[in-house]
Amino acid sequence: MQATVIRACLGLLLAAMLGACSVAPRQQVVVPHPAAAPQVSAEAVPARLSTQQAADNFIAVARTMQPKIREECLERTQGRQNCNYRILVDERQSASPNAFQTVDSQGNPIVAFNLALIAEARNPDELAFVMGHEAAHHILGHLQSKSQDAAAGAMILGVLAAATGADATGISQAQDIGASVGSRAYSKDYELQADRLGTIISWDAGFDPARGVLFFNRLSDPGDQFLGSHPPNAQRVMVVRRTIAQLQAGQI
Template identity: 40%
Template sequence: MRKLLATAATALLAACTSTTTPLPQQGSQPVAMRDTQSSVNAYYRVAARVEPVAESVCRSFHSNKPRNFCDFQVKVNTDPSEPPNAYQTIGRDGRPIITFNVNMLRSFRNDDEIAFVFGHEAGHQIARHIEQTQNNQLAGAVLGGILVAVGGGDAQVGVDIGGAIGGRSYSKKYELQADTIAAHIADRAGYNAAIGARTFERTRGSSALLATHPPSAQRLDQVARTIQVINSAKAQGGRAPVAW
């Protein structure tokens, strides 16, 4: 059993620990790409407003965590050969890193979209999705290894398959939770979450994306419901608590 746990842990450590928001072009609406420099400038300009809000929301839920847990780093991946993507990772110092690559930035139509996706990636950290995904992967890897070994097969195969299934087990739920948090963060930072969420309109028809992400219509509906809650609270002179 110890050997199986070690094998599972090794497999998980070899995997990339991140949450991603890809924006594939295949099967989606055409996107007019902006020039790189203005897109990068827009990202840093928006991030300067959104990051403090995301950090504040994060600290309201994780006051017992180290200070760096909510101290978001903002980065740009400048590789022009990579498809549009944004992702959240954890640095060696424990700080969450939100990275957008240049093609993702060039695909955005306005600052509201940048703010929403930034809030979405921050939402993964706030809801501790990377940690939960790792736990699901480990549990799936151990169970898969045991089941295959009991059947006389190669335990490593079971670890690989079980870990992959475990990692995806709640991925769609996590994406919807991050969308909900993103709507709150974008709104509090002064951006229009409904406009920002329209990025999902350009991901329809991607079977690869739907393997780990909910359908675009479901995500847009989730954001619309969240905005109703936010606006209802505003109408009553208050602020809707962030909940997912």
């Protein structure tokens, strides 16, 4: 019975969220359907770097990108965000390349790369692009937005579960599901927004985002999954290329 109630409420939640019942309007990054996006050049994948070269690249890129990231943050947020970025290495062992943005206990933004990603990057441009992308999430307030999205989803599904007769356990389960769905409702658009701003930041720092985005060649394509956390790779490449064209034309 509880499962039936939660499934019914989940359907109503999805309908509500897809009908734009969000906590605030979302900035859209307009791109064509992934099928229309140009394919990344099928050039030969560069060889993996030595451990020393990969480490040297990361240190050099971080030194160049950190002040540019801070400058972009201060200019865009006008004091609304903490811009004291720290770029760190996540030393936890993992076979999967990963980078992420978070904040420390003082609210300072952190951009962290794991060792697998540092080893996987084949040139400074790839590191700079990923670094700019993760830094952009903080500048654009995506952590706060996702938290608000999750809270809205939990509230909506919890209220719906209560209205359909769920007990306390059922309401709690519904809230957990609602939070999960809510946190993913705008994830793809947040990623595209971060790709666009990350392109601008890495370009302004003197790197080549067109070369940097080739990192996607070596990532599995998530495709266009419903409520997936990331958009298709081709869509992300299109955003980067379009942003570069605007930079070259002096439109940004």
